Amino acid sequence: MENKFQKNILCIGAGYVGGPTMAMIAYKCPQYKVTVVDINHERIKQWNSSELPVYEPGLDEVVRATRGKNLFFDIDIEKGIKESDIIFVGVNTPTKTFGAGAGMAADLQYWEKTARQIREAAESSKIVIEKCTLPVKTALAMERILTSKNSNISFEIISNPEFLAEGTAMNDLEFPDRVLIGSRETESGIKARNEIVEIYKNWVPKERIIESNIWSSELSKLVANAFLAQRISSINAVSALCEKTDANVKEVSRAIGFDSRLGAKFLNASVGFGGSCFKKDILNLVYLCKSYGLDEVADYWEGVVKINEYQKERFVLNMLSSMFNTLAGKKICLFGFAFKADTGDTRETPALYIAKRLIEERAELIITDPKALQNARIDLGGIDGIVYEEDPYKAVVGCDAIAVMTEWSLYNKLDYVVIYKSMTKPSFIFDGRNILDHNQLYKIGFNVFPIGRPPLTHY
Ligand SMILES: NC(=O)c1ccc[n+]([C@@H]2O[C@H](COP(=O)([O-])OP(=O)(O)OC[C@H]3O[C@@H](n4cnc5c(N)ncnc54)[C@H](O)[C@@H]3O)[C@@H](O)[C@H]2O)c1
Numbered sequence: 001m002e003n004k005f006q007k008n009i010l011c012i013g014a015g016y017v018g019g020p021t022m023a024m025i026a027y028k029c030p031q032y033k034v035t036v037v038d039i040n041h042e043r044i045k046q047w048n049s050s051e052l053p054v055y056e057p058g059l060d061e062v063v064r065a066t067r068g069k070n071l072f073f074d075i076d077i078e079k080g081i082k083e084s085d086i087i088f089v090g091v092n093t094p095t096k097t098f099g100a101g102a103g104m105a106a107d108l109q110y111w112e113k114t115a116r117q118i119r120e121a122a123e124s125s126k127i128v129i130e131k132c133t134l135p136v137k138t139a140l141a142m143e144r145i146l147t148s149k150n151s152n153i154s155f156e157i158i159s160n161p162e163f164l165a166e167g168t169a170m171n172d173l174e175f176p177d178r179v180l181i182g183s184r185e186t187e188s189g190i191k192a193r194n195e196i197v198e199i200y201k202n203w204v205p206k207e208r209i210i211e212s213n214i215w216s217s218e219l220s221k222l223v224a225n226a227f228l229a230q231r232i233s234s235i236n237a238v239s240a241l242c243e244k245t246d247a248n249v250k251e252v253s254r255a256i257g258f259d260s261r262l263g264a265k266f267l268n269a270s271v272g273f274g275g276s277c278f279k280k281d282i283l284n285l286v287y288l289c290k291s292y293g294l295d296e297v298a299d300y301w302e303g304v305v306k307i308n309e310y311q312k313e314r315f316v317l318n319m320l321s322s323m324f325n326t327l328a329g330k331k332i333c334l335f336g337f338a339f340k341a342d343t344g345d346t347r348e349t350p351a352l353y354i355a356k357r358l359i360e361e362r363a364e365l366i367i368t369d370p371k372a373l374q375n376a377r378i379d380l381g382g383i384d385g386i387v388y389e390e391d392p393y394k395a396v397v398g399c400d401a402i403a404v405m406t407e408w409s410l411y412n413k414l415d416y417v418v419i420y421k422s423m424t425k426p427s428f429i430f431d432g433r434n435i436l437d438h439n440q441l442y443k444i445g446f447n448v449f450p451i452g453r454p455p456l457t458h459y
Contacts, residue, residue, distance in 0.1 A: 007085055009199075013089065013091040013092070019036060020056055022088070023059065026070050027065060028202050029070075030066075035072045035073075044075050054345075055342075055371050056166070056342075081126075082121055089111065093106045093280075095284070104286060106284045111142075119155075125155065126155055128156070129158045129160045130218070135287075157183075158192055159214045160179070160182070160196060168342070180210050180221075225282065235267050239269035243452060243454060247453075248452065249452025271405065282302075322449055330364065330401065332399060335392065335403065337352075337373065345372070351376075359383055364387075366386075367386060367387070369390075369408070396423055401427070401430065411436065426447055428449065429441055430449045432451065434450055436448075
Protein backbone atom coordinates (compact mmCIF):
# COMPACT_ATOMS: atom_id res chain seq x y z
CA MET A 1 0.00 0.00 0.00
CA GLU A 2 2.72 2.48 1.13
CA ASN A 3 4.95 1.71 -1.81
CA LYS A 4 2.65 3.16 -4.39
CA PHE A 5 3.75 6.68 -3.34
CA GLN A 6 7.02 8.27 -4.46
CA LYS A 7 7.50 10.31 -1.29
CA ASN A 8 6.02 10.30 2.20
CA ILE A 9 5.54 13.85 3.40
CA LEU A 10 4.54 14.72 6.95
CA CYS A 11 3.40 18.06 8.29
CA ILE A 12 3.42 18.67 12.03
CA GLY A 13 0.79 21.29 12.85
CA ALA A 14 -2.66 21.27 11.25
CA GLY A 15 -3.45 24.97 11.53
CA TYR A 16 -4.15 27.78 9.08
CA VAL A 17 -0.83 27.08 7.38
CA GLY A 18 -0.32 23.32 7.76
CA GLY A 19 -3.81 22.30 6.58
CA PRO A 20 -4.13 24.40 3.39
CA THR A 21 -0.47 24.06 2.30
CA MET A 22 -0.49 20.29 2.62
CA ALA A 23 -3.89 20.05 0.93
CA MET A 24 -2.40 21.93 -2.05
CA ILE A 25 0.70 19.70 -2.20
CA ALA A 26 -1.52 16.59 -2.09
CA TYR A 27 -3.80 18.06 -4.78
CA LYS A 28 -0.95 18.92 -7.13
CA CYS A 29 1.14 15.81 -6.44
CA PRO A 30 -1.00 12.67 -6.40
CA GLN A 31 2.25 10.67 -6.49
CA TYR A 32 3.09 11.74 -2.90
CA LYS A 33 1.45 10.65 0.32
CA VAL A 34 0.84 13.67 2.56
CA THR A 35 -0.03 13.25 6.24
CA VAL A 36 -0.86 16.09 8.60
CA VAL A 37 -0.63 15.53 12.36
CA ASP A 38 -1.42 17.67 15.38
CA ILE A 39 -1.44 17.40 19.16
CA ASN A 40 -4.89 18.98 19.04
CA HIS A 41 -7.06 15.92 18.45
CA GLU A 42 -10.23 17.98 18.08
CA ARG A 43 -8.64 19.86 15.18
CA ILE A 44 -7.71 16.61 13.44
CA LYS A 45 -11.28 15.37 13.93
CA GLN A 46 -12.54 18.55 12.25
CA TRP A 47 -10.12 18.12 9.33
CA ASN A 48 -11.60 14.65 8.87
CA SER A 49 -15.19 15.97 8.96
CA SER A 50 -17.32 18.05 6.62
CA GLU A 51 -16.81 21.14 8.85
CA LEU A 52 -13.13 22.01 8.35
CA PRO A 53 -11.51 23.97 11.19
CA VAL A 54 -10.31 26.67 8.78
CA TYR A 55 -12.52 28.66 6.43
CA GLU A 56 -10.80 29.51 3.13
CA PRO A 57 -12.53 29.93 -0.23
CA GLY A 58 -11.72 26.83 -2.33
CA LEU A 59 -10.27 24.77 0.55
CA ASP A 60 -13.25 22.43 0.91
CA GLU A 61 -13.02 21.35 -2.73
CA VAL A 62 -9.29 20.62 -2.58
CA VAL A 63 -9.64 18.64 0.67
CA ARG A 64 -12.61 16.71 -0.71
CA ALA A 65 -10.61 15.77 -3.81
CA THR A 66 -7.61 14.45 -1.89
CA ARG A 67 -8.61 13.33 1.60
CA GLY A 68 -8.40 9.56 2.01
CA LYS A 69 -6.55 9.24 -1.33
CA ASN A 70 -3.17 10.86 -0.73
CA LEU A 71 -4.02 13.35 2.03
CA PHE A 72 -4.47 12.10 5.58
CA PHE A 73 -5.11 13.85 8.89
CA ASP A 74 -3.92 11.85 11.87
CA ILE A 75 -3.10 12.08 15.58
CA ASP A 76 -0.23 9.57 15.62
CA ILE A 77 2.75 11.91 15.42
CA GLU A 78 5.36 9.27 16.20
CA LYS A 79 4.18 6.94 13.46
CA GLY A 80 4.03 9.89 11.07
CA ILE A 81 7.66 10.79 11.81
CA LYS A 82 8.85 7.20 11.39
CA GLU A 83 7.14 6.78 8.03
CA SER A 84 8.12 10.08 6.42
CA ASP A 85 11.15 11.21 4.42
CA ILE A 86 10.28 14.89 4.48
CA ILE A 87 8.81 16.70 7.49
CA PHE A 88 7.27 20.17 7.33
CA VAL A 89 6.95 21.89 10.69
CA GLY A 90 3.97 24.26 10.76
CA VAL A 91 3.40 24.69 14.48
CA ASN A 92 2.50 28.01 16.06
CA THR A 93 5.19 30.49 17.07
CA PRO A 94 3.30 33.15 19.05
CA THR A 95 4.78 36.12 20.87
CA LYS A 96 6.30 35.12 24.19
CA THR A 97 4.12 36.14 27.12
CA PHE A 98 6.57 35.42 29.93
CA GLY A 99 10.19 35.83 30.97
CA ALA A 100 12.93 37.43 28.89
CA GLY A 101 11.59 39.03 25.73
CA ALA A 102 7.96 38.81 26.94
CA GLY A 103 5.62 40.68 24.59
CA MET A 104 8.18 40.72 21.81
CA ALA A 105 10.31 37.63 21.19
CA ALA A 106 8.93 34.50 19.52
CA ASP A 107 7.81 31.75 21.85
CA LEU A 108 9.65 28.78 20.44
CA GLN A 109 8.44 26.13 22.89
CA TYR A 110 6.06 24.40 20.43
CA TRP A 111 8.67 24.43 17.74
CA GLU A 112 11.36 23.05 20.05
CA LYS A 113 9.07 20.27 21.32
CA THR A 114 8.56 19.26 17.70
CA ALA A 115 12.32 19.08 17.08
CA ARG A 116 12.73 16.84 20.13
CA GLN A 117 9.81 14.66 19.02
CA ILE A 118 11.41 14.21 15.61
CA ARG A 119 14.75 13.33 17.16
CA GLU A 120 13.20 10.72 19.50
CA ALA A 121 10.99 9.02 16.92
CA ALA A 122 13.13 9.09 13.78
CA GLU A 123 14.64 5.80 12.64
CA SER A 124 16.02 7.08 9.33
CA SER A 125 17.48 10.31 7.93
CA LYS A 126 15.03 13.13 7.17
CA ILE A 127 14.71 16.54 5.66
CA VAL A 128 13.07 18.84 8.19
CA ILE A 129 11.47 21.98 6.82
CA GLU A 130 10.74 25.13 8.76
CA LYS A 131 7.33 26.14 7.43
CA CYS A 132 6.54 28.33 10.41
CA THR A 133 7.87 31.85 10.76
CA LEU A 134 10.96 31.86 12.95
CA PRO A 135 13.66 34.28 14.05
CA VAL A 136 16.74 34.18 11.87
CA LYS A 137 19.26 31.60 13.12
CA THR A 138 16.58 29.25 14.47
CA ALA A 139 17.75 26.51 12.11
CA LEU A 140 21.00 26.46 14.05
CA ALA A 141 19.15 25.55 17.24
CA MET A 142 17.09 22.97 15.38
CA GLU A 143 20.26 21.38 14.02
CA ARG A 144 21.73 21.22 17.51
CA ILE A 145 18.67 19.52 18.95
CA LEU A 146 18.36 17.06 16.11
CA THR A 147 22.00 16.05 16.15
CA SER A 148 22.25 15.81 19.93
CA LYS A 149 21.35 12.10 19.94
CA ASN A 150 24.21 9.80 19.15
CA SER A 151 23.15 7.97 16.05
CA ASN A 152 24.01 7.66 12.41
CA ILE A 153 20.77 9.30 11.32
CA SER A 154 21.25 12.68 9.69
CA PHE A 155 18.88 15.62 9.43
CA GLU A 156 19.03 18.41 6.91
CA ILE A 157 17.17 21.61 7.82
CA ILE A 158 15.47 23.65 5.13
CA SER A 159 13.75 27.00 5.51
CA ASN A 160 10.63 27.28 3.35
CA PRO A 161 8.56 30.11 4.86
CA GLU A 162 4.93 30.39 3.89
CA PHE A 163 3.73 33.61 2.27
CA LEU A 164 0.03 32.80 1.92
CA ALA A 165 -2.47 35.39 3.09
CA GLU A 166 -5.57 34.19 4.91
CA GLY A 167 -8.73 34.71 2.89
CA THR A 168 -6.86 34.06 -0.38
CA ALA A 169 -4.76 31.12 0.82
CA MET A 170 -5.74 28.63 -1.85
CA ASN A 171 -5.11 31.04 -4.69
CA ASP A 172 -1.81 32.12 -3.11
CA LEU A 173 -0.77 28.48 -2.79
CA GLU A 174 -1.75 27.55 -6.32
CA PHE A 175 -0.25 30.65 -7.95
CA PRO A 176 2.41 31.89 -5.55
CA ASP A 177 4.35 35.08 -6.32
CA ARG A 178 7.35 33.04 -5.25
CA VAL A 179 8.33 30.00 -3.23
CA LEU A 180 11.43 30.55 -1.12
CA ILE A 181 13.67 27.64 -0.25
CA GLY A 182 16.78 28.20 1.84
CA SER A 183 19.37 25.67 2.92
CA ARG A 184 22.89 25.33 4.21
CA GLU A 185 25.23 25.76 1.27
CA THR A 186 26.91 22.42 1.83
CA GLU A 187 26.69 19.48 -0.54
CA SER A 188 24.05 17.75 1.58
CA GLY A 189 22.23 21.06 2.13
CA ILE A 190 21.94 21.75 -1.59
CA LYS A 191 20.85 18.16 -2.25
CA ALA A 192 18.03 18.51 0.30
CA ARG A 193 17.07 21.90 -1.14
CA ASN A 194 16.78 20.34 -4.58
CA GLU A 195 14.43 17.69 -3.21
CA ILE A 196 12.08 20.39 -1.95
CA VAL A 197 12.36 22.31 -5.23
CA GLU A 198 11.22 19.08 -6.93
CA ILE A 199 7.99 19.10 -4.90
CA TYR A 200 7.05 22.66 -5.88
CA LYS A 201 8.10 22.16 -9.50
CA ASN A 202 5.00 20.01 -9.88
CA TRP A 203 2.95 23.19 -10.27
CA VAL A 204 5.04 26.32 -9.63
CA PRO A 205 6.97 27.77 -12.60
CA LYS A 206 10.72 27.36 -12.16
CA GLU A 207 11.42 31.09 -12.23
CA ARG A 208 9.13 31.59 -9.22
CA ILE A 209 11.10 29.19 -7.05
CA ILE A 210 13.79 31.20 -5.31
CA GLU A 211 16.73 29.50 -3.66
CA SER A 212 18.91 31.14 -1.04
CA ASN A 213 21.05 30.49 1.98
CA ILE A 214 19.07 29.44 5.01
CA TRP A 215 19.54 32.65 7.02
CA SER A 216 18.36 34.87 4.16
CA SER A 217 15.30 32.68 3.83
CA GLU A 218 14.43 32.85 7.53
CA LEU A 219 14.95 36.61 7.62
CA SER A 220 13.06 37.29 4.36
CA LYS A 221 9.79 36.11 5.86
CA LEU A 222 10.03 38.53 8.78
CA VAL A 223 11.10 41.33 6.48
CA ALA A 224 8.28 40.68 3.99
CA ASN A 225 5.68 40.98 6.77
CA ALA A 226 7.40 44.05 8.21
CA PHE A 227 7.31 45.79 4.79
CA LEU A 228 3.67 44.89 4.20
CA ALA A 229 2.62 46.14 7.62
CA GLN A 230 4.79 49.23 7.18
CA ARG A 231 2.78 50.23 4.11
CA ILE A 232 -0.46 49.94 6.06
CA SER A 233 0.91 51.99 8.95
CA SER A 234 2.27 54.57 6.51
CA ILE A 235 -1.08 55.14 4.83
CA ASN A 236 -2.87 55.03 8.20
CA ALA A 237 -0.55 57.73 9.51
CA VAL A 238 -1.39 59.79 6.43
CA SER A 239 -5.12 59.18 7.03
CA ALA A 240 -4.90 61.06 10.32
CA LEU A 241 -3.43 64.06 8.51
CA CYS A 242 -6.08 63.86 5.77
CA GLU A 243 -8.85 64.12 8.33
CA LYS A 244 -7.35 67.40 9.58
CA THR A 245 -6.66 68.91 6.17
CA ASP A 246 -9.75 68.14 4.04
CA ALA A 247 -7.67 65.79 1.91
CA ASN A 248 -9.13 62.37 1.07
CA VAL A 249 -6.85 59.43 1.77
CA LYS A 250 -8.42 57.39 -1.03
CA GLU A 251 -7.43 60.08 -3.50
CA VAL A 252 -3.96 60.28 -2.02
CA SER A 253 -3.56 56.47 -2.22
CA ARG A 254 -4.67 56.48 -5.81
CA ALA A 255 -2.33 59.29 -6.73
CA ILE A 256 0.73 57.72 -5.15
CA GLY A 257 -0.21 54.16 -6.17
CA PHE A 258 0.05 55.10 -9.82
CA ASP A 259 3.77 55.57 -9.28
CA SER A 260 5.21 52.34 -10.62
CA ARG A 261 7.97 52.50 -8.01
CA LEU A 262 5.34 52.31 -5.27
CA GLY A 263 2.54 50.23 -6.80
CA ALA A 264 -1.13 50.32 -5.84
CA LYS A 265 -1.38 47.45 -3.38
CA PHE A 266 -1.58 47.71 0.39
CA LEU A 267 -2.49 51.37 0.33
CA ASN A 268 -5.97 51.15 1.88
CA ALA A 269 -6.32 53.15 5.05
CA SER A 270 -8.26 51.35 7.75
CA VAL A 271 -8.84 50.94 11.45
CA GLY A 272 -5.54 49.01 11.53
CA PHE A 273 -4.03 45.69 10.58
CA GLY A 274 -4.66 42.47 12.48
CA GLY A 275 -4.03 38.78 12.05
CA SER A 276 -1.74 36.41 13.82
CA CYS A 277 1.40 37.39 11.90
CA PHE A 278 2.12 41.08 11.29
CA LYS A 279 2.40 42.31 14.86
CA LYS A 280 4.09 39.14 16.10
CA ASP A 281 6.63 39.07 13.28
CA ILE A 282 7.52 42.76 13.52
CA LEU A 283 7.99 42.50 17.29
CA ASN A 284 10.11 39.46 16.64
CA LEU A 285 12.22 41.52 14.22
CA VAL A 286 12.44 44.34 16.76
CA TYR A 287 13.62 41.91 19.42
CA LEU A 288 16.22 40.45 17.09
CA CYS A 289 17.56 43.91 16.27
CA LYS A 290 17.72 44.81 19.95
CA SER A 291 19.52 41.59 20.80
CA TYR A 292 22.16 42.46 18.20
CA GLY A 293 22.49 45.97 19.69
CA LEU A 294 20.78 47.65 16.71
CA ASP A 295 18.55 49.93 18.77
CA GLU A 296 17.87 52.50 16.03
CA VAL A 297 16.79 49.78 13.62
CA ALA A 298 14.59 48.26 16.33
CA ASP A 299 12.93 51.63 17.04
CA TYR A 300 12.30 52.18 13.34
CA TRP A 301 10.34 48.95 12.96
CA GLU A 302 8.59 49.28 16.30
CA GLY A 303 7.07 52.50 14.94
CA VAL A 304 5.01 50.39 12.54
CA VAL A 305 3.29 48.63 15.45
CA LYS A 306 2.90 51.86 17.42
CA ILE A 307 1.05 53.56 14.55
CA ASN A 308 -1.25 50.55 14.34
CA GLU A 309 -2.11 50.84 18.04
CA TYR A 310 -2.60 54.58 17.61
CA GLN A 311 -4.97 54.06 14.68
CA LYS A 312 -7.22 51.71 16.68
CA GLU A 313 -7.36 54.05 19.66
CA ARG A 314 -7.93 57.04 17.39
CA PHE A 315 -10.95 55.24 15.93
CA VAL A 316 -12.49 54.75 19.38
CA LEU A 317 -11.81 58.35 20.45
CA ASN A 318 -13.34 59.56 17.22
CA MET A 319 -16.50 57.57 17.93
CA LEU A 320 -16.63 58.97 21.42
CA SER A 321 -16.21 62.62 20.45
CA SER A 322 -18.57 62.36 17.47
CA MET A 323 -21.32 60.82 19.55
CA PHE A 324 -21.41 63.74 21.95
CA ASN A 325 -18.65 62.47 24.27
CA THR A 326 -20.58 59.62 25.77
CA LEU A 327 -21.18 56.10 24.60
CA ALA A 328 -22.71 54.86 27.85
CA GLY A 329 -25.91 52.96 27.13
CA LYS A 330 -25.62 53.52 23.37
CA LYS A 331 -26.11 50.54 21.11
CA ILE A 332 -23.27 50.02 18.65
CA CYS A 333 -23.26 47.35 15.99
CA LEU A 334 -19.89 46.01 14.80
CA PHE A 335 -20.05 45.01 11.15
CA GLY A 336 -17.51 42.20 11.05
CA PHE A 337 -15.21 40.72 13.66
CA ALA A 338 -12.71 38.76 11.54
CA PHE A 339 -9.35 40.48 11.07
CA LYS A 340 -10.00 40.59 7.34
CA ALA A 341 -12.61 39.47 4.82
CA ASP A 342 -13.03 35.84 3.72
CA THR A 343 -11.70 34.32 6.91
CA GLY A 344 -13.16 33.38 10.26
CA ASP A 345 -9.82 34.10 11.95
CA THR A 346 -9.98 36.73 14.67
CA ARG A 347 -6.42 36.58 15.99
CA GLU A 348 -5.23 40.15 16.74
CA THR A 349 -8.31 41.52 15.01
CA PRO A 350 -8.73 45.28 15.51
CA ALA A 351 -12.41 44.50 16.25
CA LEU A 352 -11.40 42.88 19.54
CA TYR A 353 -9.57 45.97 20.73
CA ILE A 354 -12.41 48.24 19.61
CA ALA A 355 -15.04 45.99 21.22
CA LYS A 356 -13.21 45.99 24.56
CA ARG A 357 -12.73 49.75 24.50
CA LEU A 358 -16.39 50.36 23.66
CA ILE A 359 -17.42 48.11 26.54
CA GLU A 360 -15.13 50.16 28.81
CA GLU A 361 -17.10 53.20 27.67
CA ARG A 362 -20.25 51.27 28.72
CA ALA A 363 -21.65 50.97 25.21
CA GLU A 364 -23.94 48.03 24.38
CA LEU A 365 -22.48 45.86 21.64
CA ILE A 366 -24.12 43.86 18.91
CA ILE A 367 -21.69 41.92 16.73
CA THR A 368 -22.41 40.53 13.30
CA ASP A 369 -20.06 38.59 11.00
CA PRO A 370 -20.71 35.87 8.41
CA LYS A 371 -17.86 33.58 9.54
CA ALA A 372 -16.29 34.76 12.77
CA LEU A 373 -19.09 34.85 15.35
CA GLN A 374 -17.95 31.62 16.99
CA ASN A 375 -14.43 33.00 17.48
CA ALA A 376 -15.83 36.36 18.60
CA ARG A 377 -17.81 34.59 21.33
CA ILE A 378 -14.63 32.87 22.51
CA ASP A 379 -12.54 36.07 22.34
CA LEU A 380 -15.10 38.07 24.32
CA GLY A 381 -16.10 35.10 26.46
CA GLY A 382 -15.89 36.73 29.86
CA ILE A 383 -17.99 39.76 28.95
CA ASP A 384 -21.75 39.61 29.57
CA GLY A 385 -24.43 41.36 27.57
CA ILE A 386 -22.89 41.27 24.10
CA VAL A 387 -25.35 40.18 21.41
CA TYR A 388 -24.09 38.04 18.49
CA GLU A 389 -26.35 38.12 15.43
CA GLU A 390 -25.54 36.71 12.03
CA ASP A 391 -28.18 38.73 10.14
CA PRO A 392 -26.95 42.36 9.79
CA TYR A 393 -30.50 43.65 9.30
CA LYS A 394 -31.56 42.19 12.65
CA ALA A 395 -28.29 43.27 14.29
CA VAL A 396 -28.78 46.99 13.61
CA VAL A 397 -32.35 47.37 14.90
CA GLY A 398 -32.42 50.12 17.52
CA CYS A 399 -28.69 50.84 17.22
CA ASP A 400 -27.20 54.32 17.44
CA ALA A 401 -24.15 53.48 15.37
CA ILE A 402 -22.56 50.98 13.02
CA ALA A 403 -18.78 50.49 13.04
CA VAL A 404 -17.39 48.59 10.05
CA MET A 405 -14.58 46.37 11.27
CA THR A 406 -14.13 43.91 8.41
CA GLU A 407 -14.22 44.54 4.66
CA TRP A 408 -16.72 41.75 3.89
CA SER A 409 -18.18 42.55 0.45
CA LEU A 410 -21.67 41.80 1.76
CA TYR A 411 -21.63 45.08 3.71
CA ASN A 412 -21.55 46.95 0.43
CA LYS A 413 -24.61 45.17 -0.83
CA LEU A 414 -26.96 45.90 2.07
CA ASP A 415 -29.98 48.17 1.75
CA TYR A 416 -28.96 51.10 3.91
CA VAL A 417 -32.33 52.80 3.53
CA VAL A 418 -33.91 49.85 5.34
CA ILE A 419 -31.08 49.86 7.88
CA TYR A 420 -31.38 53.61 8.52
CA LYS A 421 -35.10 53.29 9.17
CA SER A 422 -34.56 50.65 11.84
CA MET A 423 -31.89 52.57 13.76
CA THR A 424 -32.08 55.15 16.55
CA LYS A 425 -31.66 58.77 15.37
CA PRO A 426 -29.27 60.44 14.89
CA SER A 427 -27.65 57.43 13.23
CA PHE A 428 -23.89 57.11 12.78
CA ILE A 429 -21.66 55.01 10.58
CA PHE A 430 -17.94 54.72 11.30
CA ASP A 431 -16.40 53.02 8.30
CA GLY A 432 -13.23 51.45 9.67
CA ARG A 433 -12.46 49.87 6.29
CA ASN A 434 -13.49 52.68 3.96
CA ILE A 435 -15.59 50.33 1.85
CA LEU A 436 -19.00 51.98 1.86
CA ASP A 437 -20.44 54.67 -0.39
CA HIS A 438 -20.10 57.56 2.04
CA ASN A 439 -21.91 60.21 0.00
CA GLN A 440 -24.85 57.89 -0.54
CA LEU A 441 -25.06 57.08 3.17
CA TYR A 442 -24.97 60.77 3.99
CA LYS A 443 -27.85 61.40 1.59
CA ILE A 444 -29.88 58.67 3.29
CA GLY A 445 -29.44 60.55 6.56
CA PHE A 446 -26.49 58.96 8.29
CA ASN A 447 -23.68 60.90 9.91
CA VAL A 448 -20.75 59.27 8.18
CA PHE A 449 -17.21 58.96 9.52
CA PRO A 450 -14.79 57.51 6.98
CA ILE A 451 -11.10 56.96 7.66
CA GLY A 452 -8.84 59.64 6.21
CA ARG A 453 -11.53 61.98 5.03
CA PRO A 454 -13.45 64.64 6.95
CA PRO A 455 -16.81 63.39 8.26
CA LEU A 456 -20.13 64.00 6.50
CA THR A 457 -22.52 65.15 9.22
CA HIS A 458 -25.99 66.65 9.45
CA TYR A 459 -25.28 68.65 12.58
N1 LIG B 1 -1.73 32.17 9.53
C1 LIG B 1 -1.08 32.71 8.54
O1 LIG B 1 -1.63 33.45 7.72
C2 LIG B 1 0.39 32.43 8.34
C3 LIG B 1 0.98 32.74 7.12
C4 LIG B 1 2.32 32.46 6.95
C5 LIG B 1 3.06 31.91 7.99
N2 LIG B 1 2.47 31.64 9.18
C6 LIG B 1 3.28 31.03 10.24
O2 LIG B 1 3.01 29.63 10.26
C7 LIG B 1 3.07 29.12 11.59
C8 LIG B 1 1.76 28.44 11.93
O3 LIG B 1 0.73 29.39 11.89
P1 LIG B 1 -0.81 28.98 11.92
O4 LIG B 1 -1.58 30.22 11.69
O5 LIG B 1 -1.02 27.80 11.06
O6 LIG B 1 -0.94 28.52 13.46
P2 LIG B 1 -2.09 27.65 14.12
O7 LIG B 1 -2.09 27.99 15.56
O8 LIG B 1 -3.34 27.78 13.32
O9 LIG B 1 -1.60 26.13 13.92
C9 LIG B 1 -0.52 25.57 14.57
C10 LIG B 1 -0.88 24.14 14.96
O10 LIG B 1 0.28 23.49 15.47
C11 LIG B 1 -0.13 22.58 16.47
N3 LIG B 1 0.99 22.19 17.33
C12 LIG B 1 1.67 22.94 18.24
N4 LIG B 1 2.65 22.20 18.80
C13 LIG B 1 2.61 20.97 18.25
C14 LIG B 1 3.36 19.78 18.40
N5 LIG B 1 4.38 19.71 19.25
N6 LIG B 1 3.03 18.71 17.65
C15 LIG B 1 2.00 18.76 16.78
N7 LIG B 1 1.26 19.86 16.57
C16 LIG B 1 1.55 20.95 17.30
C17 LIG B 1 -1.22 23.34 17.20
O11 LIG B 1 -2.06 22.45 17.93
C18 LIG B 1 -1.95 24.04 16.04
O12 LIG B 1 -3.05 23.28 15.57
C19 LIG B 1 3.41 30.32 12.46
O13 LIG B 1 4.80 30.35 12.63
C20 LIG B 1 2.98 31.49 11.63
O14 LIG B 1 3.71 32.66 11.94
C21 LIG B 1 1.15 31.87 9.36
